Amino acid sequence: MQKTFYQKELLLKATQQRRGVNNNKKEIEKIQSWLSLFSLQNPSSGTATGIDGDFGPATEKAVMNFQKAKSLSQTGVVNQALFDLLVSPMKKSFTGTITGNNLRELIINVAKNHLINNPFELVINQQTNSGPWVRAYMDGHEGNTWLWCMGFVQTILDQAASIQGKNFKTLMPLTYSCDTVGTTGLQKNILTRFQVARRNPALIKPGDVFLIQRTLHDWTHTGIVINVSGDVIETIEGNTNGSGSANGNAVVNRIRNYKQSKIDFFSIKSLV
Structure with missing residues (x-):
């Protein structure tokens, strides 16, 4: 990793x-x-x-x-x-045995394994976005300004890719920024804009990364797609909560209606 x-x-x-x-x-x-x-x-x-x-x-x-x-x-x-x-929940999340028939399955299963171990942020010294889980996802960083949804996503991609001996940084740079990943997707022509995804849901694949768009080149939140069904995607995402906040406090399994939200999709196909 x-x-x-x-x-x-x-x-x-x-x-x-x-x-x-x-x-x-x-x-x-x-x-x-x-x-x-x-x-x-x-x-x-x-x-x-x-x-x-x-x-x-x-x-x-x-x-x-x-x-x-x-x-x-x-x-x-x-x-x-x-x-x-x-610390056994974290050890199970990062070192537990994960299986899958391909990289997409590995990404989903790694994300699910983290989810069941209940990653959760704490408030330390009056700073939100703190605690051992945040530091693990954010390479030691923590505090109010360190929104950790992309740190979580890249941890999942890294862990899954490493099982196959691959380096996730061939797909995207190490970053904590949704904007950097969105821009990378555009440059590599592997980012499906929400208008296209709405018309052609077959382009959305489990294991891909979703990015919630605020403006054309500004994304505010991210997570892993684990299933696509009808008008909705099922996700596992960090730094969120039951209402889908982009600055929540946990890793959560959510349902999002991609046909009513501006959700772009970053494909992992070049890493597969």
Whole structure:
């Protein structure tokens, strides 16, 4: 893979604990982030805590509650073995075995594998678009201005292409910009404009990338097409929510009516 920052998110530099001599603010923030992410899927676990880099009594109790949820001894200490349990959703997303008969199937199956592991952004230091998932998709970047929908899309393409020994950067440059990818599609003549797609839905293929058009050369949001049926596409997309926001907080499986929206389509056919 070209996008390998996720590997740093899976590692703890040293054991962290209350009053620990090797405590590190960034490492503690990572622990607190994963405790909070666990609580989103397990709201009765009692693991939600502030993300401030301070391993105080609240964080210690949240760790103990996580250990209880996993039927472990409640020490309140986080070593690499316990951290492995915390970060297991990300490890499954990036290193789990994915199969498919062709690249399009691989792209869809990789996207689905990320989806079921519930990627979700956090607010850290009053900055949205933050947390381990965002950093993994955005190569370490995070914060209010780092909208991560394209980072998610390129991660999926990269992971799927790498399974076949291909480099997704032969298709498009490494970027976080929908405009850059849209412009690349125009230059390579592999971007189907929404007017054409509406008339000829057969041009839209599962595994392709959709781009929501604001103006002729300005795109605001992106995701992966996983199915086309009638007037709608089924998608998996990052940094969105149930209402389809271009600046949401999660990876979501959505339905979009491409015949009522200005949605252009970037074909992956040259990578296949």
